[in-house]
Amino acid sequence: MPTLSLEPPVTHVLASGPDRLRSSAKAEDLERHSCVMFLRYEWIEDSLKEGKLMPPDPYRLIVHNTSIEKSLTSSTTTTATVAVGCLQMLIAPIAGPQKLNHKGKEESGALGEVVSSMIGKEGKQKKGRGGESDSEEERTKEEDCRGDILTRYLGTTAPAAADALEPCSTSLNTHITRILWELHDLYEGVLDDGNRALIYRKVASEIDKLSYKVTSASQLDKMEGIGQSTRVKIKEILRTGKLEMLEVLLANPKVSVLQLFMSVWGIGPKTATEMYNRGYRTLEDLKRESSLERMPRLGLKYYADILQRIPRVEAVELEKVVVGVAKELYPGVLAQATGSFRRGKASCGDIDFVISHPDGNSHRGLLAKLVARLTDIQFISDGLQDRSRGPQAPGHYEVDTYMGLCKLQGARHYRRIDIKVYPIRAHPFGLLHFTGNDIFNRRIRELAKKKGYKLNDHGLFPTVGEGQNIRSGTESIPCATEREILEKLGMPYLEPHERNW
DNA sequence: GCCA
DNA sequence: CAGTACG
DNA sequence: TGGCCGATACTG
Numbered sequence: 385m386p387t388l389s390l391e392p393p394v395t396h397v398l399a400s401g402p403d404r405l406r407s408s409a410k411a412e413d414l415e416r417h418s419c420v421m422f423l424r425y426e427w428i429e430d431s432l433k434e435g436k437l438m439p440p441d442p443y444r445l446i447v448h449n450t451s452i453e454k455s456l457t458s459s460t461t462t463t464a465t466v467a468v469g470c471l472q473m474l475i476a477p478i479a480g481p482q483k484l485n486h487k488g489k490e491e492s493g494a495l496g497e498v499v500s501s502m503i504g505k506e507g508k509q510k511k512g513r514g515g516e517s518d519s520e521e522e523r524t525k526e527e528d529c530r531g532d533i534l535t536r537y538l539g540t541t542a543p544a545a546a547d548a549l550e551p552c553s554t555s556l557n558t559h560i561t562r563i564l565w566e567l568h569d570l571y572e573g574v575l576d577d578g579n580r581a582l583i584y585r586k587v588a589s590e591i592d593k594l595s596y597k598v599t600s601a602s603q604l605d606k607m608e609g610i611g612q613s614t615r616v617k618i619k620e621i622l623r624t625g626k627l628e629m630l631e632v633l634l635a636n637p638k639v640s641v642l643q644l645f646m647s648v649w650g651i652g653p654k655t656a657t658e659m660y661n662r663g664y665r666t667l668e669d670l671k672r673e674s675s676l677e678r679m680p681r682l683g684l685k686y687y688a689d690i691l692q693r694i695p696r697v698e699a700v701e702l703e704k705v706v707v708g709v710a711k712e713l714y715p716g717v718l719a720q721a722t723g724s725f726r727r728g729k730a731s732c733g734d735i736d737f738v739i740s741h742p743d744g745n746s747h748r749g750l751l752a753k754l755v756a757r758l759t760d761i762q763f764i765s766d767g768l769q770d771r772s773r774g775p776q777a778p779g780h781y782e783v784d785t786y787m788g789l790c791k792l793q794g795a796r797h798y799r800r801i802d803i804k805v806y807p808i809r810a811h812p813f814g815l816l817h818f819t820g821n822d823i824f825n826r827r828i829r830e831l832a833k834k835k836g837y838k839l840n841d842h843g844l845f846p847t848v849g850e851g852q853n854i855r856s857g858t859e860s861i862p863c864a865t866e867r868e869i870l871e872k873l874g875m876p877y878l879e880p881h882e883r884n885w
Numbered sequence: 886g887c888c889a
Numbered sequence: 890c891a892g893t894a895c896g
Numbered sequence: 897t898g899g900c901c902g903a904t905a906c907t908g
Binding site: 649655734819 | 891892893894895896
Binding site for chain 2: 571577579580582583584586587608609610611612613614
């Protein structure tokens with residue numbers, strides 16, 4: 385392979401297969417530290433075919449931090465560099481302008497870095513509390529009526545090419561958004577104000593995908609969601625390059641300790657504060673605290689592993705195991721991995737499964753059996769749900785949940801796994817809910833509410849009466865597919881990868 | 886912190 | 890019930 | 897000034 389020049393204008397390296405690349409630690413390093421992404425050449429083929437940039441994740445050749453990629457089949461390699469300009473030209477005539485965007489999240493939360501540098505090591509990625517922060521709103525000209533419909537009903541368009549061109553640090557405005565993302569993390573965490581966090585998340589991702597560099601706050605005037613307060617902050621950032629308020633917060637040692645504690649699965653603002661007040665300062669300290677509940681204990685036990693993201697190739701293997709066992713136990717079962725995996729992400733924080741059975745009966749007791757079997761084969765190691773809640777015990781919904789840890793034979797890390805079993809009538813709702821992302825879910829629920837429904841992960845319920853017993857005695861509007869649910873809401877169907885809002 |  | 894988690 | 901998703905689900 386010819387020597388590649390991977391200078392700034394080069395954003396993508398396309399290859400027919402991973403064999404050449406995987407032997408090159410250099411490539412992995414390059415991708416990690418530069419804007420370059422290594423993709424199978426089908427990515428550009430499909431992009432041209434679709435007339436828009438396809439999400440890169442399913443095409444990625446380099447998946448960090450795994451040994452499984454070695455099992456990928458080899459093929460001949462021809463590499464080509466594609467300058468972003470060329471790509472734009474190829475695609476623009478068909479789909480209109482596209483931007484490269486970056487999410488400072490996902491791979492390493494902004495605050496996570498700060499924290500880790502302050503703490504020394506450990507907390508690298510933050511845990512995705514409230515869902516992973518893969519907010520991103522890629523927006524093209526409304527290519528068809530979907531854009532209009534979405535605008536009309538949701539006040540926004542779907543991110544057309546989803547997270548087109550993902551973590552490539554291409555945002556021209558990281559000087560601003562790094563700070564906004566840090567505010568998001570702080571409010572979501574220590575400052576314990578999810579609503580503000582949401583605002584910062586929205587503004588940051590919005591600015592991240594601008595195709596020009598912001599040099600004056602007035603350029604953001606027409607961007608909605610930015611109010612007085614945010615504007616003033618952005619002005620300060622533009623003027624001084626930093627935000628005093630943030631500096632002060634980050635200089636506070638208590639903040640970093642709380643942030644560290646909250647990076648443990650099962651520890652939120654209250655518990656973190658409580659532990660801090662008891663004088664604890666390190667994770668080792670926490671391990672000595674006997675009052676911690678089951679979830680945080682598991683969080684501590686598997687702390688380092690849980691922090692690791694799951695490369696997509698490994699997630700594929702995890703899915704095979706669970707689906708395989710489920711089918712063996714229950715022929716005809718519906719089982720699939722959902723979450724960010726289903727949305728096409730290159731890596732996932734955890735792996736979630738939604739399971740059901742078309743016979744309308746086998747879902748009862750399914751989870752217990754499945755978990756038992758997965759434990760037998762030493763796939764599942766630890767988990768919640770132990771609370772003996774038999775086949776039919778839970779509420780009126782008959783939904784059964786498992787949250788725990790699993791590991792592939794020979795794999796390096798334990799992984800967070802969630803399994804949900806639904807009765808068949810609720811299956812599409814469970815699927816929709818657990819595919820997310822969280823922002824998408826909030827939006828469609830908000831929309832449902834406006835239309836006089838309540839939407840949750842097991843049904844779409846007409847709102848009856850006022851205040852009282854809204855759902856008691858009410859049946860869900862039946863929907864056999866996710867598509868039907870969205871149609872009932874007056875929305876066009878969105879593919880999973882189009883739900884990365 | 887933004888918006889109705 | 891509060892706290893935390895899930896998308 | 898109140899709402900911001902879910903009558904979420906699980907733990908203790």
